[in-house]
Amino acid sequence: MVTVENGTAVKLRGNPDQPYTRGALCVKVNRYLEHTRADDRILYPMRRTGPKGSGQFERITWDEALDEISVRLRGVVEEHGGEAIWPYLGTGTLGYLQGCEGVAGRRFWNMLGASKHWLNICSAAGSTGLRRTNGTAAGMDPENFALSKLILLWGTNTLTSGHHLWKFIQDARANGAHVVAIDPIRTRTADQADEHLAIRPGTDAALALGLLNVVLAEGAQDEEFLAEHTEGWEEFRQEILSHPVERVAEITGIPAESVHRLGMRLAHTRPTGIRATHGLQRHKGGGTALRTIAAIPGVTGDWRHPGGGVAFSTSDHVRLAIDTRDDLLAKPVRTRVMSKLASQLDDVKCLWVYAANPVGSTPDANAIRRQLEREDLFTVVMEQFPTDTVDYADIVLPATMQTEHHDLHAGYGHMYLLWNEAAVEPPGECLSTTETFRRLAAHMGMTEPSLFDSDLELAEQLLSSGHPSLEGITLDRLRKEGWVRMNYPKPFAPFAEGFPTPSGRLRFPPAGQAYVPSHTASAGRSAYPLTLVTPASHLFLNTTFGNNPELRRRAKDPVVLVNPADAAARGLRAGQRVRVHNDGGAFLADVEISDRVAPGVVASPKGRWPKLSPGGANPNAVVAERDGDMGRGPGFHDNLVELSPVS
Numbered sequence: 178m179v180t181v182e183n184g185t186a187v188k189l190r191g192n193p194d195q196p197y198t199r200g201a202l203c204v205k206v207n208r209y210l211e212h213t214r215a216d217d218r219i220l221y222p223m224r225r226t227g228p229k230g231s232g233q234f235e236r237i238t239w240d241e242a243l244d245e246i247s248v249r250l251r252g253v254v255e256e257h258g259g260e261a262i263w264p265y266l267g268t269g270t271l272g273y274l275q276g277c278e279g280v281a282g283r284r285f286w287n288m289l290g291a292s293k294h295w296l297n298i299c300s301a302a303g304s305t306g307l308r309r310t311n312g313t314a315a316g317m318d319p320e321n322f323a324l325s326k327l328i329l330l331w332g333t334n335t336l337t338s339g340h341h342l343w344k345f346i347q348d349a350r351a352n353g354a355h356v357v358a359i360d361p362i363r364t365r366t367a368d369q370a371d372e373h374l375a376i377r378p379g380t381d382a383a384l385a386l387g388l389l390n391v392v393l394a395e396g397a398q399d400e401e402f403l404a405e406h407t408e409g410w411e412e413f414r415q416e417i418l419s420h421p422v423e424r425v426a427e428i429t430g431i432p433a434e435s436v437h438r439l440g441m442r443l444a445h446t447r448p449t450g451i452r453a454t455h456g457l458q459r460h461k462g463g464g465t466a467l468r469t470i471a472a473i474p475g476v477t478g479d480w481r482h483p484g485g486g487v488a489f490s491t492s493d494h495v496r497l498a499i500d501t502r503d504d505l506l507a508k509p510v511r512t513r514v515m516s517k518l519a520s521q522l523d524d525v526k527c528l529w530v531y532a533a534n535p536v537g538s539t540p541d542a543n544a545i546r547r548q549l550e551r552e553d554l555f556t557v558v559m560e561q562f563p564t565d566t567v568d569y570a571d572i573v574l575p576a577t578m579q580t581e582h583h584d585l586h587a588g589y590g591h592m593y594l595l596w597n598e599a600a601v602e603p604p605g606e607c608l609s610t611t612e613t614f615r616r617l618a619a620h621m622g623m624t625e626p627s628l629f630d631s632d633l634e635l636a637e638q639l640l641s642s643g644h645p646s647l648e649g650i651t652l653d654r655l656r657k658e659g660w661v662r663m664n665y666p667k668p669f670a671p672f673a674e675g676f677p678t679p680s681g682r683l684r685f686p687p688a689g690q691a692y693v694p695s696h697t698a699s700a701g702r703s704a705y706p707l708t709l710v711t712p713a714s715h716l717f718l719n720t721t722f723g724n725n726p727e728l729r730r731r732a733k734d735p736v737v738l739v740n741p742a743d744a745a746a747r748g749l750r751a752g753q754r755v756r757v758h759n760d761g762g763a764f765l766a767d768v769e770i771s772d773r774v775a776p777g778v779v780a781s782p783k784g785r786w787p788k789l790s791p792g793g794a795n796p797n798a799v800v801a802e803r804d805g806d807m808g809r810g811p812g813f814h815d816n817l818v819e820l821s822p823v824s
């Protein structure tokens with residue numbers, strides 16, 4: 178809720194009536210209004226004047242910008258074909274109008290035959306794994322954690338990356354629920370849990386099998402659910418039986434007694450709710466991990482009960498009618514993969530970045546920089562702030578922020594649709610994503626009517642899918658009420674009667690998967706013996722807010738958490754600056770000696786702007802561009818490094 182006085186937004190607060198957030202904002206969004214007025218906000222179109230990467234620009238008019246862009250785009254299409262254009266749309270806004278969820282701008286790109294863009298950077302591995310088991314990546318209504326009696330916070334740092342869930346966990350605790358955090362780092366969430374299992378990174382599928390081994394030994398499997406709602410049980414049962422707790426303890430690094438104790442709780446506690454989010458799938462075996470964890474409630478029958486099951490994302494519960502008008506394409510086009518910018522840019526002649534900061538957030542940052550320096554590449558960046566990616570742009574277009582444009586949102590962690598009404602006029606010459614593409618289409622002489630649909634028309638279209646979850650949800654109602662719960666029962670047990678797979682049954686994973694991550698398994702023998710985990714920062718949202726002075730002040734200099742044994746082996750002192758490096762590059766951080774990480778594991782959060790960091794790099798300088806086992810998911814927490822003192 179934004180309070181506006183004389184055309185200026187003066188106050189931002191959460192709506193206390195909203196059931197999921199109950200009015201709470203996070204430390205970052207609390208500073209959002211101040212951020213919209215920041216001194217470094219980009220207010221006008223700009224053209225590059227210095228070398229690529231230098232960040233030197235001159236102000237130009239929108240007409241000049243659109244002229245130059247039109248000529249360049251037409252030239253690329255004529256000479257190299259439309260697929261030589263890569264529209265690189267990131268997660269800066271998850272809006273269905275302005276951002277990635279609705280694939281903003283795609284109708285325009287279809288007119289040119291541009292390559293498609295696959296936003297796999299965040300959750301593709303886990304989503305794919307869950308879909309293979311359940312037929313959908315959606316699961317529990319997160320509000321139902323209030324009803325759980327055992328809660329596993331698995332590869333998720335709730336108090337940092339999705340704190341609204343915490344109130345439901347507290348409600349469950351008030352009713353006696355036991356809360357367990359499963360995370361290689363003793364995070365602030367783990368501190369608040371009843372128990373913390375410090376798992377070796379990338380070994381979660383093995384832990385799932387070990388827990389189920391105890392469930393079977395106890396005879397606590399739900400035979401009726403297994404018979405009625407699952408397939409592949411006999412093969413999977415054998416796989417479970419071949420993973421006794423001792424073997425699992427060896428793989429995961431968790432003491433056998435702890436695996437056994439949690440297995441006993443799982444066997445005898447209904448409903449058990451598992452919150453498994455993105456951390457555990459940023460690994461080589463991330464898809465298999467989610468796929469196997471998703472099998473747990475199939476064995477225990479937890480899906481029968483609200484408060485039981487697995488919650489990863491709620492996105493697959495959202496059924497908005499996104500019409501990107503693929504019929505406008507003259508022929509089918511190739512797809513480029515977001516996490517693979519460094520290696521898939523060779524034959525691209527125009528890179529169009531919007532709501533993304535690849536130099537800060539995408540793997541193999543140094544290789545990306547080398548690509549962006551190419552003189553034959555025409556780069557356009559639509560941005561609010563002068564990021565490291567902006568520094569490489571040929572043309573920069575000023576983008577609106579959330580208080581300045583309309584948007585339709587659906588969270589990936591809750592069951593509501595939300596309307597974002599523009600509250601104030603954009604500053605300077607900033608334009609929304611939708612308006613930028615409308616103007617560009619007109620400037621290029623395009624006449625296809627759907628390119629010019631207004632934001633409100635697009636919102637109407639989104640709500641017109643006819644899916645039962647949207648019945649009765651009109652744009653008028655959404656604008657009036659601000660948020661509306663999608664039509665799913667409350668409480669909601671999504672798979673009590675079956676699964677959205679072809680057979681209607683949960684599909685247990687096949688036996689014989691590689692449950693040990695190939696990459697980290699070699700730790701100890703390589704020149705880079707430490708596994709680096711780079712999770713969400715408490716103070717930044719990916720690289721968004723990475724330039725906010727107050728948040729930067731609070732974040733201080735970057736640190737890397739190092740176990741006392743690893744520090745001693747290298748003679749490192751607390752506070753000492755080190756190079757964290759491997760074959761891909763290096764970043765600098767100060768050593769924090771801590772038993773929050775086990776020996777062999779080091780951690781440094783994501784979200785810093787490279788150019789505002791010591792040494793001009795952030796952890797993505799050492800994150801390799803490697804495909805995970807499913808969805809080509811990137812391995813942000815699955816990289817081997819060494820630490821060396823900086824003199």
Ligand SMILES: Nc1nc2c(c(=O)[nH]1)N[C@H]1C(S)=C(S)[C@@H](COP(=O)(O)OP(=O)(O)OC[C@H]3O[C@@H](n4cnc5c(=O)[nH]c(N)nc54)[C@H](O)[C@@H]3O)O[C@H]1N2
Pocket residue numbers: 268299331332333334335337338339359360361362364376377378379380381454455456457458459460710711712713714715716717718719784814
């Ligand atoms: N404050 C803040 N909030 C955010 C974001 C942010 O940048 N800052 N980003 C947002 C976005 S885009 C996303 S996708 C989510 C991500 O938020 P989360 O889903 O919480 O994902 P991560 O922060 O990547 O990792 C969560 C935890 O998984 C642990 N982990 C790493 N490897 C493993 C493993 O192999 N096994 C297990 N069990 N745990 C492991 C990490 O140590 C970390 O504590 O957060 C969103 N919320």
Ligand SMILES: Nc1nc2c(c(=O)[nH]1)N[C@H]1C(S)=C(S)[C@@H](COP(=O)(O)OP(=O)(O)OC[C@H]3O[C@@H](n4cnc5c(=O)[nH]c(N)nc54)[C@H](O)[C@@H]3O)O[C@H]1N2
Pocket residue numbers: 266267268269270275298299300455459531532533534535537538539559560561562564576577578579610711712713718719720721783796797800813
């Ligand atoms: N090392 C490491 N790296 C990671 C991760 C990790 O765990 N570790 N996590 C990954 C994950 S989960 C994600 S989702 C990605 C995120 O990576 P990106 O999708 O690149 O997101 P950000 O880095 O936040 O950059 C978004 C940019 O969009 C801009 N922006 C915001 N709103 C708008 C808008 O309305 N219009 C326009 N034009 N611009 C806007 C912001 O100013 C910001 O600069 O990062 C990934 N990178």
Ligand SMILES: [Mo]
Pocket residue numbers: 268298299300
């Ligand atoms: Mo993400």
